[in-house]
Amino acid sequence: MRKERKMKMKGRISRIGSYAISSSIRDHHQQQPCITCTTFNILAPIYKRLNHEDPSCRESDYRAFWMTRNQSILDWLLYERSSIICLQEFWVGNEELVNIYEKRLGAAGYTSFKLGRTNNRGDGLLTAVHKDFLRVLNCRELLFNDCGDRVAQLLHVELATTPFTQCRNSNDLRQEILIVNTHLLFPHDSSLCLVRLNQVYKILQCVESYQTENNLNPMSIILCGDWNGSKRGHVYKFLRSQGFVSSYDTAHQYTDADAHKWVSHRNHRGNICGVDFIWLLNPNSYRKLLKTSWNEAVFGMFKYLLRRALRTEHDAFAFLKADNCDDCITYSGFCEALRHLNLVGHCYGLSAEETKDLWVQADIDGNGVLDFEGFQQRIWNPTGTEQGDEHGNEVQDNGSKDSKLQTIGFSIKNAVLFPPEVEKGRWPDDYSLSDHARLTVVFSPIRMPCSQLIP
Structure with missing residues (x-):
């Protein structure tokens, strides 16, 4: 029975593979080559428990087990x-396993890059790029140096073959992509939400800095990894505000209301959730200023924590104005509330500048105080939507008539999660490769204009 199920699943993957993964693949309508991207948390043996009654019993102690898997x-x-x-x-701390991955991937035509988490945590990241499809131009490592010892990899790659033969000798057609691989901190409690948001902010800052330092025009950005957060979280909303779209949701035409339709992880608490994403930002997509998105994301987190901690708007207003008898919120009372909400006062909390930026979003008229009506409008029950629909941030900029700069972006042709049960929101009992599903997305290159300036 297991053999039949395995053959069935393998057949399903091969149908995706026959469409886009072999080097001879062409888009059936546009006759353009496709590229594919897979993200997979493979569960490091040092974390895989073999006996739930004995947490110290890990797969890393049994070579035959971790080697076979x-x-x-x-x-x-x-x-x-x-x-x-x-x-x-990826178990970077085990030299034998590292060598096996590098040898087998290398023999199959991949160039691979590994990066361990800081403080010798034992695991980390591995990113591999197939030489038939992409050439690696540069690789950067990003160390967050925070309480989670998390890291990220940034690869600057170029398409190995020109997808538009009529433009093969054209100097104005960009054929480059930025790829990020990361694994965000798990939200063990609400105090870590800000840390996780800050990790994403650092990634986007790194991407922006890299483009500026190398005088690069806007290009497609693909963010891959285990984001340890769902479509309902602050990280998801933050990325959306920057114009990124979830490739899997786009391929299946899912909206935010469809978050329950798929899962990708069964965590250590036994809960199933969707946390693995491949995000795409095309060079002609609308983007807010990064600092603006960051301020709005932090402000949204503050409002969420406030509403969760206090039942009514009157309670919340009293909490923010502290002991001020003038019946208004001042900056000092606001800061004290942030301290109670665990957003400041510790090494990973908001800086003084970020705290001030947060206050400016509340005190929009700049008079130094916020009365009850202002509190209702700016904090408790703001007007307008804080998040658009699934495709609302993918605003296409066709450029001015004078703009001649062309680039290559991507359309999302297909996306599949494996094992297939997770696409129906179920976790199969007989799946043992990892506690995460594998996500593969098929991208088809398309020509598009791009903005001359990076915000």
């Missing part, structure tokens, strides 16, 4: 043959 993971990855492979919880 990781060889199976490699079999699947090499069978699928994605253009880009992004792995999280």
